[in-house]
Amino acid sequence: MTDTDRLAPGTPVRTFHHDPPHHTRLPRYARGKRGVVIEPEGRAELADDSARGLGNARVEQVYAVRFAARDLWGEGDHHVVLDLWESYLEEVPEGER
Amino acid sequence: MSYWTCGKATWKRFPKVSGDHSDAAVARRVRRLETLLEEKGVLSGARLDEIIDASRSGASPANGARVVARAWTDAAFKSRLLADGTAAVRELGYMDGSYQRLRVVENTEAVHNVIVCTLCSCYPLRLLGPSPSWYKSEAYRSRVVREPRAVLAEFGLVLPDATEITVWDSSAETRYMVLPRRPSGTDSLQEEQLAELVTRNALIGTGA
Amino acid sequence: MARINDVGGTQGFGAIDTTDDPEPFHADWEARVVGLLNALRAQGMFNTNEFRDAIESMPPREYLETSYYERWFKAICVLLERKGVIEPGELDD
Numbered sequence: 001m002t003d004t005d006r007l008a009p010g011t012p013v014r015t016f017h018h019d020p021p022h023h024t025r026l027p028r029y030a031r032g033k034r035g036v037v038i039e040p041e042g043r044a045e046l047a048d049d050s051a052r053g054l055g056n057a058r059v060e061q062v063y064a065v066r067f068a069a070r071d072l073w074g075e076g077d078h079h080v081v082l083d084l085w086e087s088y089l090e091e092v093p094e095g096e097r
Numbered sequence: 098m099s100y101w102t103c104g105k106a107t108w109k110r111f112p113k114v115s116g117d118h119s120d121a122a123v124a125r126r127v128r129r130l131e132t133l134l135e136e137k138g139v140l141s142g143a144r145l146d147e148i149i150d151a152s153r154s155g156a157s158p159a160n161g162a163r164v165v166a167r168a169w170t171d172a173a174f175k176s177r178l179l180a181d182g183t184a185a186v187r188e189l190g191y192m193d194g195s196y197q198r199l200r201v202v203e204n205t206e207a208v209h210n211v212i213v214c215t216l217c218s219c220y221p222l223r224l225l226g227p228s229p230s231w232y233k234s235e236a237y238r239s240r241v242v243r244e245p246r247a248v249l250a251e252f253g254l255v256l257p258d259a260t261e262i263t264v265w266d267s268s269a270e271t272r273y274m275v276l277p278r279r280p281s282g283t284d285s286l287q288e289e290q291l292a293e294l295v296t297r298n299a300l301i302g303t304g305a
Numbered sequence: 306m307a308r309i310n311d312v313g314g315t316q317g318f319g320a321i322d323t324t325d326d327p328e329p330f331h332a333d334w335e336a337r338v339v340g341l342l343n344a345l346r347a348q349g350m351f352n353t354n355e356f357r358d359a360i361e362s363m364p365p366r367e368y369l370e371t372s373y374y375e376r377w378f379k380a381i382c383v384l385l386e387r388k389g390v391i392e393p394g395e396l397d398d
Binding site for chain 2: 079
């Protein structure tokens, strides 16, 4: 993922099965899940990098992404929104939507 | 003392002082650290006192209430607030110089919003003041994303079945505040009076 | 590897105590710890993400047994030790 990519509002996305040994801000309940981009939420140093204190953190676009409870836990009528760094996300290919 | 290594941090088990893990033991260690930092020229006691005083002043739910009351009475401000919360609250003098972003999410008949930080306890301090213990608790953080309706009922908030709930999990730099619905029968009230109707819980979403 | 702080959707934490705190801090040392965090962060000793990382790296049993602001204090100590500002055991009786 490059930091110049832009995911437009309404884009279906999927979070990676991101399970690093280090600090990250993608909660376990939202890994490998489908959601929809609400809109960009600014650019910021990737928390995973910044936590290592090395001073060379990648800066990435952050997106507010909305998930249906049913897609997270198989049940529930509510939605959960998470602010996710771009490298946590991939666009769902057309054929899989 | 035993050591665990987990990722980059190496943890050691702090010694329990003969079964007493009370405030007194921790307070002693905190004081000792402050003294050490001063002796080593890292941080003076005076500077620390300054920082403590500065962070106490100004942060209060009255700030958030004022923002809400303005939004209830000024439609143009409300539009700006929902489009760019950070810029809008700066008009009222809040969040100046903060690196954080603010998003304000509006409650309607169709949607009720509630805020959490499941990973730690991120919170819009400047607008809401210090966070309540329940907001920081594992019980709230674990359950509100999973069963928000039941959690809200524990706070005494029972929503109509037709009202959907959106939970905002503050996982990055944006901090969230709810714009509650203006109570009915308040048309004659002034902005200051309206602000008094706004509770801290309503700004988090665990109140109406 | 998921860490103990990552509790969203985890079962078993029970009912929420919804009562309000009479004061933001239960003891003065808690306010001092918040001050220490803000001061050390402001002077670049460590950043917020390093601080969160240190809290999260606590062994799970210890994390759950440790009060909120004591977690902060322990994390500050771990970071100061890692940065060579204090020595292991320097805070001990």
